[in-house]
Amino acid sequence: MLTVQQIMQGINAILVRLYPDRTVYIDVMPEKFERPSFFLRPAGRKITSRTVAVVEVEQMVTVQCIDEVGDRYETETARLYGVTDTLTAAFLQRGALACGDRHLTADRVDVSRSLDIADVTITVTYEDDRPAAPVTQPLVTDVTLGAQPNQKQEG
Helix, strand or coil, rough: CCCHHHHHHHHHHHHHHHCCCEEEECCCCCCCCCEEEEEEEEEEEEECCCCCCCCEEEEEEEEEEEEECCCCCCCCCHHHHHHCCCHHHHHHCCCCCCEEEEEEEEEEEEEEECCCCCEEEEEEEEEECCCCCCCCCCCCCCCCCCCCCCCCCHH
């Protein structure tokens, strides 16, 4: 089964390719971070049973796009939305996310903005093998078959 880490690595690869001059923070945002930069974090995971052997996985990952700010802590709307538009187009390309040995396509990209940050939430949905249950009982190593004669009761 694909891991969240593999999907995040696929998203990170796109961010680094499109914006090689920006730092990408994963899991931890330092107190004094660089601007502009990205902060990558998992946003949710939903696993649904499809068959006895297959599950459907819906994974969401949010990319916070942190922009430069001016003297009054303002940011340029056009510049910030230029970044989100570029990322949206890149994530929606067929097979854009190289995750492990698979290439996924984003099913949905949601964009929201708050002051100097825009959130781009990527949702990928894919089918994967259902994990097998662990073996908790020892395997049978010997089977003895036999028949007993029919015992007639006399009476």
